[in-house]
Amino acid sequence: MSQRAMLCPRCRRLIGSSESSCSWCGTPRPKGLWRISAWTRGALDGDWLVKAIITANIAFYLLSLLMGGLQPTGNPFSMLSPNQTGLMLMGATGTIPIDRFGRLWSLVSANYLHGGILHIFFNLMALRQISPWVIQEYGSSRMFIIYTLGGVCGFWVSYIVGVPFTIGASAAICGLIGALLYFGKSRGGTYGAAVYREVSGWVVGLVLFGLVMPGINNWGHGGGILGGIVLGKLLGYGERRRENSFHHLLALICAVTTIAVLGWAAFTAVMIKGGS
Structure with a gap:
């Protein structure tokens, strides 16, 4: 046949x-059908993870609006923007939150905050496009590790250079972009070269957008990409190293840490808001 x-x-x-x-x-x-079935189950698991990340981002955007209200602005790119009080309460990061208030944990929470409806829309659209590709090559556990630690790395770099106040999922998304850059360059061949070429186009677009638009945390983007490259190399990708118990454990630690930080941010915001 x-x-x-x-x-x-x-x-x-x-x-x-x-x-x-x-x-x-x-x-x-x-x-055999078992291979197709196994691949499908992995895709479904990854799809659930991406939906969970998107849901957390939307929930924290809405909470930041509730905690502080809207920021008055005449800029159409800043529509429905939470004010700085709400963002600070919910875990914005930078030299002000970390140095003045000791909020080192904000390096995690800031990845789930956004400064407006267009900000969150474009970031989540990018996440929806890029994350399945990273899951395909690295697996769900490694994708979440890269997303979490890549975002922390991006915001840590921006803190080191003195960015006072920053938020957004773009540092974490840039971590995923960095991991794909490493994959494409490391794998080589027709497919690897195609991946590297396409992802390089995203990096060029990020640089140009950061130069044109005011208020973009280019240090966070660059730190996220660098962190993603390093994490991609250290964790390995599917063709060279299968996901193992260490990757699953590290992903679980990232998940527990993220839930704890976001829970603490929401709890303290409600308590402060209620006592004011």
């Missing part, structure tokens, strides 16, 4: 009926 053309389970390009492996990424043609 002749085999049919099919989509590659890794890069989603077409594998011809006469090909035993994908000509783009080199993945062997799946044999």
Whole structure:
């Protein structure tokens, strides 16, 4: 019985009926339903994780509006912007929150805060596009590690250079971009070169956007990309190293830490707001 053309389970390009492996990424043609089933289960797990991150970002954006109200602005790019009081209460980071108030934990919470409806919209659109690709190459656990620690790294760099007040998921998203940059360069071949070329275009776009638009934390972006590259190298990607118990444990630590920090930020914000 002749085999049919099919989509590659890794890069989603077409594998011809006469090909035993994908000509783009080199993945062997799946044999048997169990491989397809296993890949599908992994995709579903990753999709759940991305939805959870998006939900947390939206929830904290709404809470920051409730805690401080709207920031008066005539800038259309700052529509529905939480004021600085609400953002500070909910865990914005920078030299002011860390040096004056000892909020080192804000390096985590700031990744879930946004300065306006367009800010959160574009960041979550980017997350929805990039994160499945990182999950495909690194797995769900490593993706969440890179997202969490890449964001911390980005905000730590911006703190070191003296950025006083900053928020946004873009530092964490840049961590994912850095991991894809490392993957594309390290893997090589037709598929690796295509990944590296496309992700490099995103980096160029980020740089240009940061130069044109005021208020962009370019240090956070750069630190996130650098952190993602380092984490991609240290953690490895699927073709070279399967996810193991260490990756799952580290992802669990990142998840517990994130939940604890966000819970603490919300609790202290309510207590401070209630006592004022």
